[in-house]
């Protein structure tokens with residue numbers, strides 16, 4: 001049994017704490033709000049974020065960071081992307097020993113285009129961990145918390161750290177694969193949220209399965225295009241953290257990104273929708289990052305660009321569908337084939 005600390009008591013942090021608890025670890029769940037910790041400890045429910053399950057007494061819920069971090073063997077950051085730097089800065093003040101650093105956050109920082117593991121490496125004391133582990137894949141908290149079969153990847157440049165994360169989380173309902181492509185895993189998990197917003201918009205406009213399948217497949221082509229340009233292995237995008245996560249987020253009503261897109265297409269304002277949902281919708285900030293990044297790198301991302309314009313430039317969703325459907329005609333697979341061919345040629349050399 002190990003002491004493991006989850007930082008962030010939202011829906012995903014709570015679901016991961018439950019998996020660790022099932023595996024017999026001494027689980028500490030930290031929230032930055034004293035009232036939130038008190039409420040969970042008193043009611044044994046996390047009403048605002050994951051009300052469907054009971055939080056067992058064996059999970060210590062606290063707002064005291066020093067106590068949460070003391071003697072822990074692993075820190076699992078499960079926070080919105082925008083909270084990663086501030087929480088790392090607080091952790092840096094209290095962490096005084098070597099740990100495995102894991103994160104389950106899916107986003108890109110719009111101001112710097114940094115991935116979450118890059119931000120963490122900048123903010124934390126490097127002597128206290130080997131390499132960050134990214135835990136990502138098709139996994140909604142609502143299903144993980146009721147022990148429905150789920151598969152994820154634990155990706156790190158340190159095999160030891162990835163294996164430690166696999167050991168902590170893996171059980172007969174939560175299967176964890178190790179993976180070495182940190183760039184691909186982080187980008188797949190982050191960029192799919194933009195396409196999921198699009199899937200919600202498509203459903204909200206009343207379009208059917210054909211439109212959704214088109215969004216997912218052409219969306220994946222865009223993700224792979226940007227991801228490969230950022231140094232990812234193109235094959236990662238046909239794995240759990242690419243197509244796998246894209247399918248789950250675009251087709252599930254559990255998805256916060258899908259839900260936000262759906263409400264947007266039905267005429268809601270973005271600010272009101274985000275306020276009303278009260279949970280993080282990562283695709284919104286990531287759309288900003290990906291749109292700028294694609295522009296800087298000269299990468300064609302028409303769906304991402306369309307979603308950015310709906311979110312931030314008040315473009316009508318229906319008009320955007322018309323625009324996407326009437327783009328200049330072109331072959332389907334040219335650049336994806338080129339990417340995969342280049343990948344295989346590199347391996348043969």
Ligand SMILES: NC(=O)c1ccc[n+]([C@@H]2O[C@H](COP(=O)([O-])OP(=O)(O)OC[C@H]3O[C@@H](n4cnc5c(N)ncnc54)[C@H](O)[C@@H]3O)[C@@H](O)[C@H]2O)c1
Nearest residue numbers: 009010011012013032079080083104105106140141279280
């Ligand atoms: N919900 C899921 O099913 C799921 C699954 C996989 C990955 N993720 C990813 O996990 C991350 C967290 O998502 P979530 O769904 O748990 O979010 P959430 O909105 O349910 O919860 C976020 C938590 O972070 C806390 N928080 C916000 N700002 C903070 C700050 N400045 N300092 C400290 N704590 C702060 C909130 O109080 C809340 O407890 C996101 O990047 C999301 O994409 C979510």
Ligand SMILES: O=P(O)(O)OC[C@H](O)CO
Nearest residue numbers: 137138139140255256257
């Ligand atoms: O609910 P979403 O849209 O934030 O997605 C949650 C997870 O990333 C699904 O794997």
